[in-house]
Amino acid sequence: MGMIIAENISKKYGDGDTAVIAVCNVTFSIGSGEFVSIMGESGSGKSTLLSIIGALNRPTTGKLIIDGTDIYSLTQDERADFRRKYMGFVFQNFYLIPYLTIAENVMLPLATIKEKKSKKRAMAKDALSLVGLSDKANRLPNEISGGEQERVAIARAIVNTPPLLLADEPTGNLDSKTGRSIMELIKRLNRDGMTVVMVTHNHEYATYGNRVLKVADGVLI
């Protein structure tokens, strides 16, 4: 994983009177192996910025270059390939698939890769034990607590050990003890070489990172 370079990125949602400029002319770069926290008030554009970095959300203007690749000049399928190989996502709302078990949810990023079933199972098992949920592998998402769902989301994001982890408030629903253990986990992943970009409201958790990007009304401050 090389550098992430964002050049003059803006994102406008909607048109005319109802248009919202969520991100406004932002330029920054994130080096390989960094652990960057994005902080800001609600509605300041943190999630938007994260999704743009995650090759999920085409900016209205500007360029995103990862590892020398201009991400938004790629086709939809090429971007999908890129996400599969390079990125793990932890969404703000966990986004687990309700009809798949915890283990199946964790294996989701592996569904499109050619690999033995047993290998995929082993990978899911490792990821689940990393977040301390090995014993709940066969439950459905609605059969576990919110904090546990959050941890499943993290397990899913790291199951194929992507070089870049993008997490949108991964500790938002956890008590401080579990929250800290999750932060420790992410810190460990980062130490093992994973680049981490994490949105958080929590100043304590922000200190786990090596750098903070502060956002207000769509601009970096």
Added chain:
Amino acid sequence: MTLKNIAVENLRRRKGRAFFVLIGLLISATTIVILISLVHAMKEDINHKLELYGANILILPKTESLSFSYGGLTLGGVPFYAAEIKEEDINKIKQIKNAANVAAVGPILLGPVVVNGHRLHMAGVDFRLLSILRPWWNIKGEIPPEKGAILGHDVARFLNLTPGDRFLINKQKLEVKGVIEKTGSQDDGLIFVPLPLAQEILGKKGHISMAEVAALCTGCPIPEMVRQIGEAIPGANVMAIEQVVKGRMETLNHFERFSYGISVLVLVIGSLMVLVTMMGSVKERTVEIGILSAMGFRKSHIIKTILLESGMISGMAGIMGYGTGFLATKIIVHFFSGGHGAQVLFNPFFAIGTLLLSLTVGLIASTYPAIMASRLDPNEALRAL
């Protein structure tokens, strides 16, 4: 974990949607199987019962006057004995292309006779073939093996004869073995005797006036049989007797066309049901599709996942549709024929055909929803909560 697992788990744990698609295709497949099986059963049935309709082709000598003398009109005074066919000619019918469809060839020798001073008409026929050529006859008495006569209803009344009576025919003494109940045809006015006897009485050894053919054929048209026989016996005038079969066949053909029409309609409705349900399913699963997309699913992966799902349901619907359609047809045929109808047999080709049809319709109808799903923008999709 593969795309197949995702499809299977979705079907397993969200049965409601799957059920709708299944029902839509199941009803289509069942209806089509029933209609096509019924048409098939009816065709089989008509093939079996065709013999009940008796002779349907006439072979006459090339004499104009005979062509209107038979087939309902009076025979009186018409010199139908003016021309004759050789008895051996009719053996040539056994060599025509569709010979297998010929159930019976009945030679007939017609001639005038005098009975008790009355001029009447006698017909020499092969009594052994009567059950095929004249299946509708109801005979009081019996069909004599060799000697003896069967009288038409009107002749018997005119001569005041009943079975067991004896009478003189051109000086030959004959016993009345049977009397035919009124048929409303020219048969009512004829005296039937065995062909060799008639030839002897009329002095026409080896000759016949005409021949009747009973052809049992739904696949090959009667005009084609007529053409083939005409070619085999160039000296004869071969014609089809318009009969009740034609009406039955026409009804069947109408029903067949109607069945195909309904089948197409049912297929269209079934595929619309699949389309609407799958569109709903894609809408409902917008977020999920966004997640898959974020996890690096290509467009083709998403399409494949959705088509796998509808393919599995369609396949199931096809198999179940053949099963229920098959059973329903059995019940219907049994119900309408009281157990004497055509057999409804398991047909593996038909079963596979139904499966393929259901699969095709299910897949085609869900292609559009699948493509819609694959085009969803992941960021928008994930916002759709």
